[in-house]
Amino acid sequence: MVMTLSTPRVAAPVKKKRSVVQRFAADTAFMTFVAILMAFLYIPIWILIIFSFNDSRSLTWPLSGFTLEWYQRLWNNSQLQDAIGNSFYVASCATVLTLLVGVPAALALHRLHFPGKTVFRRLVVLPITLPGVVTGISMLNLFRVLGFDLSLETVILGHATALLAVVVTQVSARLERLPKSLEEASADLGATQIYTFIHITLPNIRSAVIGAGLLSFVLSFDEIPVTFFLTGRDNTLPMYIYSTMRRGVTPEINAVGTLIVLFSLILIVAAVIATRDRKH
Amino acid sequence: MASIIELDRLSKHYSSSIVAVDNVTFAVEDGEFVTLLGPSGCGKSTLLRMIGGFEDPTDGAIWLAGKNVTWDPPHRRDVNMVFQDYALFPHMTVGENIGYGLKLKKLNRTEIGTSVQGALSLVGLEDKIDQHPYQLSGGQRQRIALARAIVRRPKVLLLDEPLSALDAKLRGQMQLELKHLHEKVGISFIMVTHDQTEALVMSDRVVVMDSGRVAQEGSPNLLYDNPNSPYVANFIGTTNFLDAQIARVDGDRTRISVAGVEIEAVGETHRRAGDAITVGFRPEKVRILKDGETGDNEIPGEIAEVVYYGLGLRLSVAVQGGGRVYVDSLLPDRLADSQVPPVGHPVRMALSSGNIFLFDEGVA
Incomplete structure (x- = not known):
């Protein structure tokens, strides 16, 4: 608003222009880096998929021909099918359980102020830093002390414990970003606390809950260390694969791997659609 | 007119040393527009949040339409708030946002529909009913937040720095719009702001706050023309302050020696000759005298700086004793260079006795 009578003139700074050659070199270097990175990430998966259709037991080049035999064998392998079923059962139950505990825990951490809150927050998140071996052994000891028989259900409890940190951190992060005024405005307009929550x-935290749930599912699905200690006679899919791998990689395993990649893709697409937030 | 809301010795202590609101008592009349004005940290927002029910007072009581609501939770108080960030629900449309508080009042669908339409037409955004908040501009969100709060017909509408997120031009426009809206709906408004222009433009009454206490309250022109302390004089508008001494008290006239001369102020005073005081006066009440012209309470000085701000000139004049006096003058015509006194030029200023404020304390 206020302007002095004489405006001092400031010379515009001279911008150094990069030459076309320099820019081309920089762009090429960057693109090459990205290409190498993508290759590093995805070539192993392509190899897995290709060999699952290869007409030979040995995993060597050149490819000998196309076959669906390994997929047919999968279809007839009841042990493997049981393992897949078990994995789905464990991952689903562990996810539901961890969400049921984790979401209210995150809300409590966000809303309530109580002595020892910081300690509580650290304790909830701590298991994420613990190696699965430690979680596995400690829970095994606990179940022994309590006299539980090891089964898929003990695996579920173990997974749910380990995954709690994932849910709490994800949901907490979202709650932190949610303006406090939204809940206040709701109360101001006549809503009780429960009505406001629902x-x-x-x-507003829906996408974080769905995201944390999907992540938990995937982590539980391919978990080995905790499962190793806590399972009874039943095997989950990664455990089954691990045990057959001792006899070498079979094309059947490649076929399972391909199916899991396909399933993961479907999950990812579902996750993206479900968690797509409206712009604020 | 009866008081719709009364604050009775309201206090809020965060700890024994941190006092946000200190023993505040005032009442708001039915239909009045009251502004709580003060710098950040003066307790004005805490006070508003206590009225809304978002903070519990440490002491004192809040009476709303004759009922003690001090300990009622927000959802049981017949007041509504416009939040600084508007707090529109992002996952709901404009219509759902406005209808939210009506649904909770257990109104039926048709009643809600009619009320929402009415509120939207009040703020001129009927066509936005199915849009989401993120599709609206800042000014439109502001209007929707207003509509959402007003549609419940609260006894008092609370506004927490409602215009602070808008750019300067839009803010000026919304000030008037809010004022007109207030006249139309007839609900009492209590607004919090740190912007003195906003307070002067919109309010029937301004409550100036200082460190949790009420420094002064009154109509905008009372505060502007009769500030009771340097704090208020400094916060509302610009004021020149000069150290001075009482020379003589003569009935309702007081002679004051300041900047090497003696000037006269009017009004009864409890002060006596020899008392050290601070003299205050507004830059636009000072007149630069032309050569040969005489005026009341002449103070000599020397031009130290000239600032042009479009509408007029602000001269900074150095006076005896080391003080600086700002003089504002509007430019009646195009600025001719010859009319501007050059820096270093001696001038005489005139000031009418009625425009001089006397304060016991200095400027903080």
Whole structure:
């Protein structure tokens, strides 16, 4: 608003222009880096998929021909099918259980102020830093002390414990970003705390809850260390693969791997659609 | 007119040393527009949040329409708030946002529909009913937040720095719009702001706050023309302050020696000759005298700086004793260079006795 009578003139700084050659070199270097990175990430998966259709037991070049035999064998392998079924059962139950405990825990951490809150927050998140071996052994000891028989259910409890940290951190991060004024506005407009939670808080953390759930599912699905200690007679899919791998990689395993990649892709697409937030 | 809301010795202590609100008592009349004005940290927002029910007072009581609501939770108080960040629910449409508080009032669908339409037409955004908040501009969100709060017909509408997120031009426009809206709906408004222009433009009454206490309250022109302390004089508008001494008290006239001369102020005073005081006056009440012209309370000085701000000139004049006096003058015509006194030029200023404030304390 206020302007002095004489405006001092400031010379515009001279911008150094990069030459076309320099820019081309920089762009090429960057693109090459990205290409190498993508190759590093995805070539192993392509190899897995290709060999699952290869008409030979040995995993060597050149490819000998196309076959669906390994997929047919999968179809007839009841042990493998049981393992897949077990993995789905464990991952689903562990996810539901961890969400049921984790979401309220995150809300409590966000909303309530109580002595020892910081300690509680650290304790909830700590298991994420513990190696699975430690979680596995300690839970095994606990179940022994309590006299539980090892089974898929003990695996579920173990996974749910280990995954709690994932859910709490994800949901907490979202709650931190949710303006406090939204809940206040809801109360101001006549809503009770429960009504506010259902109609305001939950819809706004929905995508974080779904995301944490999917991540938990995937982590539980391919978990080995905790499962190793806590399972009874039943095997999950990664455990089954691990045990057959001792006799070498078979094309059947490649076929399972390909199916899992396909399933993961479907999950990812579902996750993207479900968690697509409206712009704020 | 009866008081719709009364604050009775309201206090909020965060700890024994941190006092946000200190023993505040005032009442708001039915239909009045009251502004709580003060710098950040003066307790004005805490006070508003206590009225809304978002903070519990440490002491004192809040009476709303004759009922003690001090300990009622927000959802049981017949007041509504417009939040600084608007707090529109991002997952709901404009219509759902406005209808939210009506659904909770257990109104039926048709009643809600009619009320939402009415509120939207009040703020001129009927066509936005199915849009989401992220599709609206800042000014439109502001209007929707207003509509959402007003549609419940609260006894008092609370506004927490409602215009602070808008750019300067839009803010000026919304000030008037809010004022007109207030006249139309007839609900009492309590607004918090740190912007003195906003307070002067919109309010029937301004409550100036300082460190959790009420420094002064009154109509905008009372505060502007009769500030009771250098704090208020400094916060509302610009004021020149000069150290001075009482020379003589003569009934309702007080002679004051300041900047090497003696000037006269009017009004009864409890002060006596020899008392050290601070003299205050507004830059636009000072007149630069032309050669040969005489005026009341002449103070000599020397031009130290000239600032042009479009509408006029602000001269900074150095006076005896080391003080600086700002003089604002509007430019009646195009600025001719010859009319501007050059820096270093001696001038005489005139000031009418009625425009001089006397304060016991200095400027903080």
